[in-house]
Amino acid sequence: MSCHDEGSLLADPTATTVAIVGSPNAGKTTLFNALCGLRAKTANYPGVTVSRREGTLHLPDRVLTLVDLPGTYSLSPVSPDEEIVVDALEGRVEGVRPPDALMVVADATTLERSLLLVSEVLALGRPTALVLTMVDEVAARNGRIDMGRLSRALGVPVVGVIGHRGVGLDEVRELLADPAGWDRPVLSPPTSGAERSGWVASVLATSITAPEMDERTRRIDAVLLHPVAGTVIFLATMFALFQAVFTVAAPAMDALDSLFSNLAHAVDSLIGGTLGSFLGDGIVAGVGAVLVFLPQIVLLFLMLALLEKVGYLARAALLADRVMGRFGLEGRSFVVMLSAFACAIPAIMATRTIPSERRRLATMMSAPLMTCSARLPVYTLMIAAFVPDRSVMGPIGTQGLTMFGLYLLGALSGLAWAALLNVTALRSPTAPVMMELPPYRMPSAKSVALYVWDGAWAFTRKAGTVILGVTALLWVLLNVPSVTPPPGLTDAQAASYRMEHSIAGRAGAAIEPVFAPLGFNWQVNVAMIGSLAAREVFVSTLAVTTASESEEALPERLQRLTDGEGRKVFTPPTVAAILVFFVYALQCLSTVVVLGRESNSRKWPAMAFGSMFAFAYVAALVAHTVVAAVTS
Amino acid sequence: MTGVIDTTHTTAVTHAADAALAVHVERTSSPEALRWVCHRPDLDETPVPPRGSALEQMIDRGIVSAVALRSGDLIVRFPQPVDSAGPDTVAGVHRAVVDALRYRGWSTPADSTAVSIRTRAALSR
Numbered sequence: 109m110s111c112h113d114e115g116s117l118l119a120d121p122t123a124t125t126v127a128i129v130g131s132p133n134a135g136k137t138t139l140f141n142a143l144c145g146l147r148a149k150t151a152n153y154p155g156v157t158v159s160r161r162e163g164t165l166h167l168p169d170r171v172l173t174l175v176d177l178p179g180t181y182s183l184s185p186v187s188p189d190e191e192i193v194v195d196a197l198e199g200r201v202e203g204v205r206p207p208d209a210l211m212v213v214a215d216a217t218t219l220e221r222s223l224l225l226v227s228e229v230l231a232l233g234r235p236t237a238l239v240l241t242m243v244d245e246v247a248a249r250n251g252r253i254d255m256g257r258l259s260r261a262l263g264v265p266v267v268g269v270i271g272h273r274g275v276g277l278d279e280v281r282e283l284l285a286d287p288a289g290w291d292r293p294v295l296s297p298p299t300s301g302a303e304r305s306g307w308v309a310s311v312l313a314t315s316i317t318a319p320e321m322d323e324r325t326r327r328i329d330a331v332l333l334h335p336v337a338g339t340v341i342f343l344a345t346m347f348a349l350f351q352a353v354f355t356v357a358a359p360a361m362d363a364l365d366s367l368f369s370n371l372a373h374a375v376d377s378l379i380g381g382t383l384g385s386f387l388g389d390g391i392v393a394g395v396g397a398v399l400v401f402l403p404q405i406v407l408l409f410l411m412l413a414l415l416e417k418v419g420y421l422a423r424a425a426l427l428a429d430r431v432m433g434r435f436g437l438e439g440r441s442f443v444v445m446l447s448a449f450a451c452a453i454p455a456i457m458a459t460r461t462i463p464s465e466r467r468r469l470a471t472m473m474s475a476p477l478m479t480c481s482a483r484l485p486v487y488t489l490m491i492a493a494f495v496p497d498r499s500v501m502g503p504i505g506t507q508g509l510t511m512f513g514l515y516l517l518g519a520l521s522g523l524a525w526a527a528l529l530n531v532t533a534l535r536s537p538t539a540p541v542m543m544e545l546p547p548y549r550m551p552s553a554k555s556v557a558l559y560v561w562d563g564a565w566a567f568t569r570k571a572g573t574v575i576l577g578v579t580a581l582l583w584v585l586l587n588v589p590s591v592t593p594p595p596g597l598t599d600a601q602a603a604s605y606r607m608e609h610s611i612a613g614r615a616g617a618a619i620e621p622v623f624a625p626l627g628f629n630w631q632v633n634v635a636m637i638g639s640l641a642a643r644e645v646f647v648s649t650l651a652v653t654t655a656s657e658s659e660e661a662l663p664e665r666l667q668r669l670t671d672g673e674g675r676k677v678f679t680p681p682t683v684a685a686i687l688v689f690f691v692y693a694l695q696c697l698s699t700v701v702v703l704g705r706e707s708n709s710r711k712w713p714a715m716a717f718g719s720m721f722a723f724a725y726v727a728a729l730v731a732h733t734v735v736a737a738v739t740s
Numbered sequence: 741m742t743g744v745i746d747t748t749h750t751t752a753v754t755h756a757a758d759a760a761l762a763v764h765v766e767r768t769s770s771p772e773a774l775r776w777v778c779h780r781p782d783l784d785e786t787p788v789p790p791r792g793s794a795l796e797q798m799i800d801r802g803i804v805s806a807v808a809l810r811s812g813d814l815i816v817r818f819p820q821p822v823d824s825a826g827p828d829t830v831a832g833v834h835r836a837v838v839d840a841l842r843y844r845g846w847s848t849p850a851d852s853t854a855v856s857i858r859t860r861a862a863l864s865r
Contacts, residue, residue, distance in 0.1 A: 261766055294767055294830055297764070306761045309762040
């Protein structure tokens with residue numbers, strides 16, 4: 109899904125093209141996936157970074173190209189995503205053929221609002237059909253939609269579906285067999301505000317019995333949206349999430365750790381020599397040290413998926429809106445920032461839904477401060493190695509609390525950064541923004557599994573590409589040139605001597621004056637340099653640079669690691685400095701690149717990288733000094 | 741500041757006629773006739789079309805062959821199949837129907853339609 113092939117048409121250019129249009133969360137993508145399976149491909153619209161998904165639908169007599177357009181509430185665009193929808197529908201995108209027919213996907217429980225978009229689409233004059241999703245929810249709330257009557261009122265075909273159960277998909281396929289033969293309205297709906305409202309009212313009055321108030325949702329919301337109770341529940345939920353990520357994944361992580369450790373040893377022993385060391389101590393140990401965290405990543409994405417798909421994240425965004433407003437952001441920014449807990453890159457891309465350019469930039473600049481999954485391996489390693497596992501109260505432990513504290517520090521710092529930008533470089537007036545509160549829904553196992561798979565696969569792919577490459581390079585730089593250690597050293601001391609006098613070791617030593625105030629030795633410095641490509645490389649580099657010390661697990665090796673004078677490398681002030689440095693520094697090349705692409709400038713990514721690095725250094729120095737004072 | 745479209749709460753409202761006339765047009769089983777659904781059963785007892793209205797003039801000019809009220813809807817019959825009458829003709833008749841619905845004697849005393857719909861759009865804050 110990530111082959112961003114700018115501008116090119118991915119499917120057969122001669123095939124009939126049907127574009128799927130609808131508001132966000134209407135179920136467009138679920139329908140698209142149900143029709144096209146996972147054969148969809150992604151490309152960018154020429155000249156912009158808005159992605160379009162195309163899929164091929166094989167019908168008995170023809171092949172169709174389906175295009176899943178970005179979600180939009182209307183054809184009066186207010187955000188970059190919505191602009192491209194209008195341009196694509198009106199055939200104004202160079203090199204992209206306008207669709208032959210349009211399929212509007214609308215949430216049946218919010219039909220009144222969806223009909224405004226339907227009226228605009230019908231006014232375009234192209235063959236159009238309406239697909240209503242979530243028709244089961246309307247029925248469950250004693251509502252009723254007369255599909256035939258609605259079809260007559262609109263003058264176009266109407267089909268009801270339950271996307272995740274596959275109900276109604278055959279009817280949609282039948283419909284798609286002949287888009288040119290679809291009924292057309294005898295008269296385009298009115299386009300002016302008042303007349304259009306009357307048209308919507310009339311259509312609704314003839315064809316639907318509105319669903320009753322969702323009592324269950326109302327009762328749950330009374331608690332979850334309460335300013336005090338809701339906030340407490342939100343904080344408790346977030347804490348439980350991080351505590352669970354830390355504790356529940358532990359057995360699987362231990363098993364993976366043993367697996368990679370044994371594998372590295374076996375590869376080194378079987379092959380032997382420099383190649384054995386490269387493959388065993390370098391590649392397997394380095395990449396394995398990162399892959400060990402896969403269970404945590406899976407758990408994190410699983411819990412984020414459940415919270416989002418149940419409908420809780422939208423409530424959390426509403427609760428946060430008041431707070432976000434004080435920082436010059438909005439509820440929509442909160443949703444973006446929450447997704448940055450998984451990864452900053454999709455979060456930065458998701459800022460396209462924010463209409464205000466300045467708020468969008470402020471959100472983009474703040475998103476990298478949210479604790480992404482790449483920080484998780486670093487935090488987990490440091491906490492597991494250096495924070496004693498003590499119970500504070502029942503299941504609440506010191507390690508979970510530390511992890512929660514780091515996430516909270518990142519989130520609060522992101523908000524403070526946004527506030528600073530809002531009163532300086534990105535000052536912008538407040539504007540009302542609409543947000544959607546969907547009813548609470550039981551998510552389908554398939555949709556949750558797909559979400560988790562996407563996150564886990566992205567992490568694994570990164571381990572197999574960026575992290576593998578940097579780890580291999582670092583291994584070479586840690587073993588070239590080959591120097592002869594002085595006599596009388598143990599094997600471990602000799603290996604450490606060789607690395608210290610390698611290219612990477614010397615580079616680490618060269619920057620020691622800069623990082624010595626933070627307590628970093630050459631090994632930490634080398635890991636820090638490697639982590640500029642991707643944060644996880646910090647872990648794999650430490651695994652490589654300490655591999656010769658002993659055969660213990662990495663946390664134990666770090667606990668025992670000493671410098672040339674026998675002093676422990678990882679003291680409490682140094683650990684605090686490392687953790688704080690990782691909270692603030694923008695050590696992710698991909699994020700910097702995407703930031704540049706989305707802001708369409710070099711200034712903002714340069715500013716983000718420079719300012720966050722400088723602030724990370726100062727904050728780490730403060731943390732080091734404070735912890736040193738407290739623990740001395 | 742954020743408004744919330746609460747998709748779960750339903751409120752009954754009446755659309756005032758000065759804001760919008762609740763009306764839409766549909767095909768019928770006859771290719772020569774269209775139904776303007778205007779939710780006005782109160783008009784079933786009144787003369788159709790209103791005297792002196794644009795709709796009456798359209799009948800006089802032969803653009804429309806007949807107009808009838810049925811269960812609150814206006815059935816307009818054309819001299820030829822609607823699809824061959826052209827969109828401009830249909831649009832012209834639509835304007836005439838809307839004018840007629842606002843015409844003296846046809847507009848409702850409370851200046852509001854009889855249509856009651858339920859909306860789920862509510863702005864908070």
